[in-house]
Amino acid sequence: MSFVTVSCTEFVDVLASKAPVPGGGGASALVGAVGTALGSMVGNLTVGKKKYADVEADIYAIMDKAAALQKELLRLVDEDAVVFEPLSKAYGIPKDDPNREKIMEDALKAACSVPMDIMRACCKAIELHEELAAKGSALALSDVGVGVIFCKSALMGASLNVFINTKSMTDKAYAAQIEKEADGLLAKYCAQADKIYDAVITRLR
């Protein structure tokens, strides 16, 4: 089943329930898509305006990238559910089952891969917001700020879904490699998002 074809109300209701999916990973992908969509909106409110004719080609290029990221993030809402279900079942395997460790490890690796993809997509979306803050319509400035803070929180939310899984892995080298990439993305892009948000606030108030 797809969680992005149900209504927003239904999505929130099933998220609130004890159903194993969607969880924090899928929710992060949706919030990332919402943040990215706000970037697209800023683009749409900028193009076609005489005042912004000089940057129009750049804005169209940003909008193409944002549309692709938005589509990717919505796909990842469902993909996160696909990889989480086997993990949810693996936790139910009796601890003395000789196959448990291998099944669990594979499920943990799969359940990490999607939140990592969500993180990477959110980082790209934050970069687009940097350009939108500089070139987008001043009338939509607040939306750049909202968009970037949502992409940042989606990045952070997805990272928790990485760390909770790497923590349980027995393959510590693999876990360390994933954590290193996740920490690098968090360090660089949370700071970048904060800078963009602060610049928006300064111009807005």
Place this chain on the structure above:
Amino acid sequence: MSFVTVSCTEFVDVLASKAPVPGGGGASALVGAVGTALGSMVGNLTVGKKKYADVEADIYAIMDKAAALQKELLRLVDEDAVVFEPLSKAYGIPKDDPNREKIMEDALKAACSVPMDIMRACCKAIELHEELAAKGSALALSDVGVGVIFCKSALMGASLNVFINTKSMTDKAYAAQIEKEADGLLAKYCAQADKIYDAVITRLR
């Protein structure tokens, strides 16, 4: 029309478009609802477990409050569109129209009131997450972190939609009063959300 009865994909698509609604305010209400729903999910994964029998009554009380806040935030997605449309039209009134200032001022006040309600609801949701971090199932710890960071970003997102409107008001005393409340909520609850998130990260890693 309601934006919470359309699919998540449609919501994100119309958000990305140049249609005046939904905008950053409605998107903030949705992200707040998603964050609150994650809190409810943590509650649902905690109740009925022997290990958490001692706190079960508290968790049920949190879940009742979270369900009400989630419903309120979804209502505010649509309410933000209702109050934003008149403002969007007011901006189109010719600058020499003698009725422009009064219409504009009323529209600005209305367009501030809903983001303020979104902010207040997100603050209450952050408080619920504090209790969930302390009493909720350890297995759902990452979801407390994701939920609280989404409520924080929704609080910040809604605040930008307050400030962009108070800035344009001619009634400066009214604007200052709203901004004072907004700044107070941001200062208190962003710090509280960060503290909860940091505590989650510390236990998780």
